[in-house]
Every structure is written in C-alpha cells, then in structure tokens.
Amino acid sequence: MRQLLRRLVPHHLGGLTRPALLGILLALTVLVLLVDLARPSATAPLRRAAATVLAPAQSAMTGWTDTELTDLTRERDALDARVKELEAQVRTSEQLTELERAAEGWGGHELLPARVVGFSSVGTPVGGRTVTIDAGERDGVAVDQTVVSSAGLVGRVVRAAPSSADVVLLGGSDVVVGVRFGEDGALGSVDGRAAPGLPPRASGELTLTSVGDSDIAEGDLVTTLGSPESVPYVAGIPLGTVTSVDPHSGQLGETAVVAPFVDPDTLDLVAVVVLGGNR
Amino acid sequence: MSTVPAVLARAALLLGAVLVPTFFSQELPGRPDLAVLVVAAAALLHGPVTGALVGLAAGWLVDLVPPGGEPLGAGGLTYALAGALVGAVSRWGPWSPLVPWVATIGGAAAIQAVRGLTAAAGVGVAHPGDLFWSVAATALFALLLLPLLIGVERFLLERGWA
Numbered sequence: 001m002r003q004l005l006r007r008l009v010p011h012h013l014g015g016l017t018r019p020a021l022l023g024i025l026l027a028l029t030v031l032v033l034l035v036d037l038a039r040p041s042a043t044a045p046l047r048r049a050a051a052t053v054l055a056p057a058q059s060a061m062t063g064w065t066d067t068e069l070t071d072l073t074r075e076r077d078a079l080d081a082r083v084k085e086l087e088a089q090v091r092t093s094e095q096l097t098e099l100e101r102a103a104e105g106w107g108g109h110e111l112l113p114a115r116v117v118g119f120s121s122v123g124t125p126v127g128g129r130t131v132t133i134d135a136g137e138r139d140g141v142a143v144d145q146t147v148v149s150s151a152g153l154v155g156r157v158v159r160a161a162p163s164s165a166d167v168v169l170l171g172g173s174d175v176v177v178g179v180r181f182g183e184d185g186a187l188g189s190v191d192g193r194a195a196p197g198l199p200p201r202a203s204g205e206l207t208l209t210s211v212g213d214s215d216i217a218e219g220d221l222v223t224t225l226g227s228p229e230s231v232p233y234v235a236g237i238p239l240g241t242v243t244s245v246d247p248h249s250g251q252l253g254e255t256a257v258v259a260p261f262v263d264p265d266t267l268d269l270v271a272v273v274v275l276g277g278n279r
Numbered sequence: 280m281s282t283v284p285a286v287l288a289r290a291a292l293l294l295g296a297v298l299v300p301t302f303f304s305q306e307l308p309g310r311p312d313l314a315v316l317v318v319a320a321a322a323l324l325h326g327p328v329t330g331a332l333v334g335l336a337a338g339w340l341v342d343l344v345p346p347g348g349e350p351l352g353a354g355g356l357t358y359a360l361a362g363a364l365v366g367a368v369s370r371w372g373p374w375s376p377l378v379p380w381v382a383t384i385g386g387a388a389a390i391q392a393v394r395g396l397t398a399a400a401g402v403g404v405a406h407p408g409d410l411f412w413s414v415a416a417t418a419l420f421a422l423l424l425l426p427l428l429i430g431v432e433r434f435l436l437e438r439g440w441a
Contacts, residue, residue: 127405
C-alpha cells in the first residue's frame with residue numbers, strides 16, 4: 001500500500017521542502033488577494049465554480065429535516081397571506097399619501113421562494129452577514145434583486161451562480177437602504193454601521209438617519225423607499241421599527257436605533273422579488 | 280513517506296467543517312469555527328509550517344464555499360496565521376494537557392481579532408459581542424472535537440502518512 005502511494009506521488013513535489021511550499025502558496029494567495037481587491041471580476045469565475053460544485057451539497061444538507069415539506073408549505077402559505085396583507089397596505093398608503101410609490105410597489109412582482117442553505121463563516125477576516133439561497137440564475141435570480149421574507153426585508157442578491165445565489169443581509173458591510181419612516185413617510189437611510197460619536201449599538205441593531213429635519217419617534221414603522229427601476233430595493237417593504245431615538249449631538253440629521261423585523265440567525269424560507277414577473 | 284492520505288483526510292475534514300455549520304446556525308448565541316479546530320489539530324502535532332499550510336487550505340475553503348468571504352485570499356492568510364500561531368505554541372505541549380486547548384482558543388481568537396480589527400478600520404461590520412461568543416462557542420466545541428481530531432492526526436502520524 002505504502003509503495004503504491006509512494007509511486008503515485010509526483011517526484012518533483014518531493015524535492016520541495018515544506019517551508020518552501022508554504023512560501024510559494026502564501027505568495028500566490030497574496031497575489032490572488034491583490035487581484036481580487038483591484039479587479040473583483042477577475043476572480044468571479046473561481047467563486048462561481050465553487051458555488052456550482054458546492055451548492056447541491058449545501059442544499060442537500062439543509063434538506064435533512066423530517067418535517068421539511070409540511071414546514072415549507074406552512075411557511076409558504078403564511079408568506080402568501082402576508083404578501084396579500086402588504087399589498088393591501090401599499091395600496092392604502094398610496095391613496096393616503098399620494099407619494100410616488102404607485103408604480104413601483106412590490107405587489108406587482110413575482111415572488112420566487114428560496115431556502116437559505118448557507119451562512120457566512122464566523123472566520124472570514126472581513127465581518128458581515130451573507131447567506132446563500134438555493135435559487136440561482138436558472139430560476140431567474142439576478143444580481144441586485146430584492147430578497148424578502150414573511151417578516152420583511154432580508155437583503156439583496158450580490159452574486160448569482162447557476163443554482164445558488166449569495167444574499168447580503170441588512171446590516172451587512174456597505175449596505176445602506178433608503179427608507180421612509182413614520183406616518184408621513186419622511187425620508188431617511190438605514191445603515192448597519194453607526195456613525196462615529198453615536199451610542200454603541202447592540203448586535204443586529206441598525207441606525208436610521210433622517211435626511212430632512214423631520215423628527216423620528218419611537219415606534220415609527222420603517223419601510224423601504226425603493227430605488228429607480230426597483231434595483232436593488234423595491235419600494236414599500238417593511239424593514240423594522242424605531243426602538244429608541246439618539247440624543248442630539250450636533251450631527252446634521254436626527255438618528256435612531258432600528259430593530260429589524262428579520263432575524264438573520266433564524267432565516268429559513270425567503271423569497272426573491274423577480275422584477276416584472278407577472279405584470 | 281507519503282503524505283497523500285494525510286492531505287486527503289484533512290481536506291475531507293475541512294470540507295465537512297466548512298459545510299456543516301448550516302445545521303446549527305440558529306440555537307447558539309455564537310457560531311463555532313470548526314475549520315480552526317482541524318487546523319489546530321494538524322498544527323499541534325506537526326508544528327507551525329504544517330499548521331500554516333493546513334490553515335491556508337482552510338482559509339481558502341472558507342473564502343470559496345458559498346456565501347464565502349471577501350476579499351478572496353484574506354481568509355487563507357488569516358487561517359495560515361492562526362495555524363502558525365498554534366503550531367508555535369505546540370512545543371510547550373508537555374507542560375500541561377490544557378496547552379492544546381488553550382492554543383486552539385488562541386488561534387480562534389486571532390481570527391476573530393483580525394475580524395474585529397478590519398471592522399474597526401472601517402471594512403465590514405463585526406460586533407464585539409458576536410466575536411466573543413464565536414470564540415466561546417469554538418472553545419466549547421474544541422473540548423469535544425479536538426481530542427478526536429488529534430487522534431486522527433496521531434493515527435496518520437503512526438502510519439507514516441503525515
């Protein structure tokens with residue numbers, strides 16, 4: 001056995017000492033790191049290949065629960081009911097406030113159900129919250145589509161592979177969402193990272209910054225403002241509620257703490273908003 | 280002496296360690312980092328160079344298994360650092376049976392420290408509480424899994440496969 005293995009090992013590798021091998025591999029890694037920083041599109045095929053190979057394994061591992069089918073059906077029905085409720089809500093708010101959200105409410109778009117099959121590792125050097133879902137390009141998922149759950153806004157698609165897609169969650173790095181808050185629909189933005197000088201936030205809490213001079217009140221509902229052409233965020237999706245307003249500390253807009261409706265740790269069934277799906 | 284069985288065994292363990300956390304993502308306050316345990320087991324028996332090599336492989340897997348990490352390659356360098364650290368401490372192993380466990384926690388803490396530092400530098404978001412709980416969860420899992428992983432490494436070593 002040992003002799004057979006000895007014959008299988010390439011001889012030129014045997015001549016290389018381990019420190020030399022480590023040096024070469026570290027240098028290559030640094031090179032890839034620099035290329036990825038300078039031009040992320042150059043390393044995209046590598047990620048895509050890994051996603052294509054590993055996504056089936058991930059989705060098989062997630063599916064190992066006995067009550068999967070009943071759970072999925074129940075969740076789908078709950079999601080459906082919630083969507084109808086929200087559609088009605090959007091319609092009412094359109095009539096009430098006559099804001100420019102009539103055209104881009106999310107009721108008119110198709111919802112593609114998907115399951116979360118992978119969470120970002122706790123060991124990645126750059127912190128952030130990303131998940132993998134089991135729907136990909138084959139199902140119509142594309143980069144910058146909105147992802148929702150029965151509770152509210154989840155995030156947006158950042159990478160799509162043939163049978164899986166990566167979703168960056170609310171509160172992740174560099175995720176800033178334009179929002180409306182309060183009864184009048186005042187404008188603001190929600191950020192995962194609090195600006196310097198603000199009180200420290202608990203894990204998972206978001207920061208709302210008012211754009212104008214409108215006051216934020218505790219208990220205000222925060223919904224997405226929507227982006228042009230609904231990319232990356234569709235308008236009118238509930239995002240969270242204001243739990244406390246920060247004291248004024250000289251900053252331009254008023255700020256407040258927002259508790260998101262979606263708990264990133266227990267995400268399971270989500271839906272991708274496929275734009276113009278069944279219009 | 281062939282190292283192929285050891286490389287294959289560690290590759291399988293690492294792949295498992297990176298894929299399995301999908302199961303228990305919901306119950307604990309912090310999620311454990313299982314990949315660092317495989318790295319630590321190899322580093323404790325073979326020293327810093329092998330530790331860094333296995334760490335490099337682990338970091339690449341962490342970066343590539345969806346949803347992965349950014350930028351590509353940063354995970355490899357961080358885990359290589361952790362592997363080298365644990366390997367460097369392994370020479371004090373005879374002092375106490377706790378040394379491997381403490382060294383592994385040190386490796387896990389180094390990875391979380393990098394995460395905290397990048398967040399403090401304005402790249403990414405990492406809450407200090409989350410970092411702490413992640414190290415705590417890793418320490419707990421190390422109690423259960425590290426003896427098993429070291430057993431695997433010892434088995435490979437005795438067969439002359441590592």
